[in-house]
Amino acid sequence: MALKSMGLTVLSVFALLYAQTINGFTVELIHPNSLSNPNRNPSNSQFHWIRQAYNHTRSRAASIQSSLGGGGSAKFKTDIESYGGGYAMKYSLGTPPFEIYGIADTGSDVTWTQCEPCINCFSQSLPLFDPKHSKSYKTVSCDSDACTLVKSNGGPGAGECSGENVCQYQLTYGDNTQSIGDVATDTLTIGGASFKNVVFGCGHKNRATSYGNATHNATGVVGLGYSNGSIVTQLDKDFGGKFAYCLSSQPDSKSHISFGKDAIVNGTGAVSTPFDAGPYNSTLYYLSLESISIGNQSIPFKKSVSSNVGGRRAGIKKTSANGNIVIDSGTGVTIIPPNEFDNLKSELTKQIPATPIDDPQGQYSLCYSTIDKIEVPKIVAHFSGADVELSPRGSYIEVEEGISCFTIIPDIGFETFIFGSLSVVDYLIGYDLEAQTVTFKSTDCSKY
Template structure:
């Protein structure tokens, strides 16, 4: 499948792109650090910045027979795949028509006693009187930012690129969808790529999936491959590295993809942070996840401040010009100063980030700036989030069968 970045082709300046990615990253971090999904009803949120959609990459495919197009946000931090459906009494505007199950000859409805319905964090039995149909599976799927979708759990045929049709996949037919979805005009729902039973990779029973994100400042589409024998050497520019995907011992229904991060080096200086700062706490909070839906990497306050101090110390000749809570430095016009190298040390692997994967540059009012594309994820939960900006031009393979993550620098426009 090809992926389109939410800001692609919309004419934003580099300064505007930085602002939008920073806002999305902080909002996404708040969602993930609150658990990603809720198991109890919530009050739908109201968006506070109507100019910025809370989405990163969108995939377009089709549902039903004959196929009806959908465009879904690819989300490795949630499991349920859903799209808006007619009659849609409480829905956000979208460019594509709402999915209409009555026009599909292959759709089915799950009962509330089905195993698929039991896999949902919150579901109930529909009734004829309530307008749902008797004993149907009514779901409510909530996100940490208090966005919520409610509807029927259906099954239907999904048709992917190359006319590859897969029947009987479970998905949410959303009739009541509220929250920050209404600022993402080019989406119709969400494609869950998490580790749960209802996620798209789990339902397709694939041993792996991979993606390769092209630079957000360009126009080339990105790629996600499901269950294919991903050739990481295709377009590769370095050695393949592999690190384990680990489990949160306190989470009996895992969704997130956790990694074992051991430390961070800035220049030649290893940050004075113990490995325990990146690990799970006794109650299961903290840990390090890799996420497709967060733009910039987010670090807990105590780690971020060490990182910030290291960059300020090693770039002491440049004035600090913070921008949207992102650390920035003023640069003489036309100059491209050397910056300290940045490396993330995982169990069995080191991610040496190229400059363009952690430094964002822009000019405004005749002033040049370089900014660190990493933010302080404030809050009580000490979760570290590896964002997609740090994964640009990196072929990333999720080995679900082997519980491993592999990555290699690549030309993602050639994958």
């Protein structure tokens, strides 16, 4: 769900692993289908999360396209609770620290959470953050740098002013989920390290769309996007513009995210590709996907038009101006252009000696019976300067009892393409905002 007004998107929930120093630390991420994930409704089936991942991806593509001025559709709706494909992170706000859960998301910039007094909020099982109980909480005035930061992220309602001279934010998502509240600063604690005066959104009026009988347990978002409002850029002096995550495909296995010096990805097998901020939305990380190969057969992709956007830091030479797909930790499923998908599907059916079957819910386009015990051919995404073999454990998943489907789906008119987290499970993925690169390294994330 990319944001229409501030370019924010939803972050998942973090759980603490350990902390080293402020300049380098690692925390745990919780799989969306893990029993320990507060976002998960215990009454849902084991397949609910992958169904929600499909809905969420469609909604997110429409929302990104809308934020780029391309309209988009609200046909595909998903609850803010589900965060299909999103991994959960625990952090704390305030003095004394108050624990909060939110989606760890590279498609979002400003972090936000539901706050007391809640004039109109969606229900959540966890307590709401109450600013009155934090000694370090401060609202932001309309003429402050923090309010200007919100305004610079654009959109209606961004950086507006209340009658009490408090800077306001308004986030509108592609599925009509909305958060409205005060722009504020407070102490942010992650992995045992604390950072003062971090800008975030304190939501007093929040709305989540209805999808089934889900229970809303999440409290908001942690933004890892490229723009100046994200925690990565706000804490640039501490993090050095570096973070990395390693996502396990198994719900009962631990995943992790690292910041600062712990987030340097190198060594044997590491491959890097430049990212671009895109022609309009500086929050997102655009990569140049040149082709996808199935076995020895290559499927080329069209390159995007150069955005001519300079580097985020002065003096940093831009390494690439192309980008045709967004890499997004908050979206599970990969979505590609329809023509390329048809070619991919055709090649897969040729190389897999089994008969495809229909998805009973009509979501996923290429499925097989688990009885066939198919062997998935090697699928490699060829980015500019980096060949990334997709993990079979993430690209081919059971969506119903006895039915497994490929988690790559075709775009249906949004013209926004997303490289989702399921395609790169068991990869250590490092972002370097200074060098403007994303680095991939095959890793057993359950042991990272």
